[in-house]
Amino acid sequence: MATITSVCYIDVANGGGGHATLAYGKADIPANKLKVCKRKLQWQQWKTRFGLFSLLVSQDDCRVKMEDDTPVIYGLEFQARALASQLAEPDAVRFMVGTQSLKLSHNQVHVVELNEETGGLTAQVFQHGAGEVWTLAASPSDASIVATCYNTLTADNSCYMRSAIWRLPSQVGGVLDEVAERGGVGDLPALELVCQLDTEPHGKDVKVTCFHPTDGAKGASVVDNKFVIWDLNYGDIAKVTQSGVLEGKGQPRFTTGKWNPHHGCSQFVTANDGHVRSWDLRVPPVRSAWTVENAHCQLVRDLDFNPNKQYYMATCGDDGYSRFWDVRNPSEPAVARADHSHWVWRIRYNHFHDQLILTSSSDSQVILTSIASISSEPIFRMVDDDPQTGDTIPDAHKEKLEDGVLATYNEHEDSVYSVEWSSADPWTFASLSYDGRLVISKVPRAEKYSILL
């Protein structure tokens, strides 16, 4: 656990349920000189407030056995807001985090893998010296390819945003503990540049770069009021195949963009201010296909598509709402929820059970919601008609899943800018808060079984 220089342990001699003793200090202080603080707090409170330390505890002998549902925490030494699941990796629960530091050369990309059996984490760290990472995207077809948008400085000390495609070095040298022993960031293996996306002719402010939902050779960048579709087949040069411009008064700016995985991936969807707009990519001059005007009364932060049900889209924004749309009826949302108390930064559909929705917000919470009413899964449970069991009394109260919050995750203490489902395990997800805390959590078992059974 080299990234955290303090060493702490929790004395759980009282059996976890009673009082606990917390000791903290720097790693090089002898254990008997650790500052000790006794608090009368329930274990649960300790866990949620100081979740940061539960990981450290595992280093010490007074290890706390983690329950299956207990979130696992990974701490980064830098602030961070970019998180991605390694899409092309079908077996391992693996997430990638990009850091944000104005010491631009210090920035890193961490690849964190959850060992599902032990609940432990292993991580690889790569240097992203080009600048601070604002967004991170994983290629759908090559597990070692990522795209980042990063902030970098010019010689005259002004910032501008850039975007590039990178390859994770294949050598396994970046295991954390070793890095710690080596003690310097400079020794980290660096990401290999695949190609620099030439966004400069299109604008200054690159908001996001993402991949085609299935084809890793296609990418898209959202810049100012434009979006650009790249062909990545040509090695180190990305060729522009298409681009779209949003014209309008008051210099509209896109805030984000995403490929619509339906309709043969022929639509790219962008957000500007409170509006969402879809662009038809089939015929060369890119035209607007549909719009949802005033989807939110403030900025739209993020959007996602129901992977299993076309026309259904989720949006979230600065008004604190999550809204779910049937884009054929853009005048009003199919479902609207206001479970967060501040801006909602990210909204994600579960790819396997699309009634499960994750949202993360600057109120430091991650909320797992069930929106069964418009999901692709049948609302009513199938009645078990196995003749062997004889009595087939349907469990009446379980037949219909109501829309509502399933779980609230309080492990973060700062704004949570990102949340992503694992691409390997439908019940695991990661959330990342600004203070550099990555939390890997699970869907509560009860909910999991109520969906599966």
Next chain:
Amino acid sequence: MRLDVTVYTRLPEKRMKSDFKKMEDEMDLLAANMESITSFSEQISCTLQDTRQQIAKLSGVHSLLKRLQFLFKLPGKLKVTLQEGNYSQAVQDYIHAQRVLQQYGNMASFQGIQTECEAIVEELKQKLRDQFKSKEASAKELAESVDLLLQLQEPADCLCAEFLAHAETHLGEQLTVLEGLQDQDIIEFVDIGSSGFLSDLCLVLASYKDMFINRLRTHDVQQCDELDSVASSQLGKFVLCNMQHYFNMVEKRVQREQEGGAGDTVVLVRALDRFHRRLHAMNNLYSDTDFASTGTEIVLHAGRRQCRSHLQSLKIHFCDTLTQVRQSLAAPKLINQGGDGSASLLELLTSLVLATVEKVKSVVQDLLVFCQPDVSFSSKPHFREVFCIDNVREGLVVGFLHHLTATARGFCDSGDSKSPPAILLLLSKMCLEFETSSVHYLLSQTDEWFNIEDCHGSGILTSETEICSNMRAAAQELLNHYVRMQGLSMLRKSVETRDWLHTIEPRTVRAVMKRVVEDIAAVDSQVGALYEEGQQTERSSDSSRRARSACVSRRVYRSNLSSYAPSQLDSNLVTNIQKLFSERIEIFSSVEFSKVSILTGIIKISLKTFLECVRLHTFSRYGLQQIQVDTHYLELYLGRFVADENLVHFLLDEILGSAAHRCLDPVLMEDGVVRQICGRG
């Protein structure tokens, strides 16, 4: 003789002897005389015997002849009586002769008479039937003709059917007349219905019963019973069918009366009362079917519709009041003139609550007419239960209260930014007002007026606590929404519209910050108009520790920032450790119903928004210093609005800390300079 004897007894015996001799002689003579008389009389009776027999024969022939004469004359006589219209005489005559005719019908000479008579009787029957069928015939005439036909051995079931068919057409006309009266006043309509249709129906009913059911049992008992049952069932069907028509018509008419608004309840109730009373009278006459209960049903339907339309009008009224409130809120004077604005906000609230409560009260009072003691249906338990409890209390009053909360809540869901935030505040306070007093007032008033106090605890009534807790939840939701609406947008523009990398050295507090403080002050007066002050934490015993710790942290921050160079790591660590041992600050705790709590909520969310905006930018040294000036300014002026000043300090520190993190050249200004700049502002 006895004298003689007494005389003679006094005579001497000799004389007595002679006298006896004489007496004997005379007695013999007398006997001889008597014998001759007897023979004579025998002789006479013998001679007269023949004559007497002849006379008796003659008188027999005479009577026979007389009867024959009647028979022979009968056709003519029948014809005459027929022409005179004296049907009953004709029938009597015919029945008189009928048996003879039947007896001697096989003789040729009588056959002629019989056929002739029968032909005439057929004609008679025809005439009777015509009379029976004619539209002008009065009920009495009808009864007569039926009676006569029955005497003439017409089949009774046919007659029943015909009678009823006829009555049907007659009643049908009455109904058409009624139908044509749609534009009449409803009371008049009911009266005409009662005096026309219903009394005719009663008449038909009575005469039918007299004719077919209550007749003297002239024939054998079995036949009579059969007839009775047939007649009753036919009558039953008939009455049911006609009453059904009538009910349909009344129902429709009442419905029409209630179309397009509640109309005049008094008139409606009076009409319904009359209608119901008349049906009660019907019940006495025809006990097989309970028409009164059907009538009660109709009254209930009318009552329910009345409640519904009242509910509708309440909703519309509330909507209108809300629109007015919105308009007056949107009027600019409210925002600009602080003192006046808050006063009129309170006024608006009072008028909104009062107008709504009064309206509900008046509507409920209006419905009270249904339950006046002199109204015939008001005493029926079924009516009371359905109307008072289901319709008025649950449907109207409780329904409206639910509508109120739903409408208020709707302002949260819509998420549209068009409605002024003050309306959220107003509605929240309105729900609170309802929770504390109006709900109780309205419900208890309704319960008292409609005598349903005793139904509490039976589980059929929606409890007051349930509605109140609903109101409170709505109030809380609205307030939370208000806080969010105000907080999420404030301070945002202040960061986003600036290029923080290329800014000049700060000389003043930015105007936008001053505006923010002004806005908060405006919100403060707005909220203060409606809500109590609330508790502001005194900086004493308990909070002192936190205050100190905050101070410590700030000093650490400052020192750290000013000597920023060494490592970001350390400052990070310090913040983390600091966070560990100061109480966790709940930025998004629930808002209480007090001014301070509301303001604290808004300011917390605003500052959090400020923080988020800062984190999205990169700052130059001067940019950071500008933020330093701005946060100091906010620190000076926002403290007085919140419950715990430490909160503001904490959040402003976070903002400045974040700005420092996002700064390429993090060098802070001297505290003294900052104070000077802010003092100037």
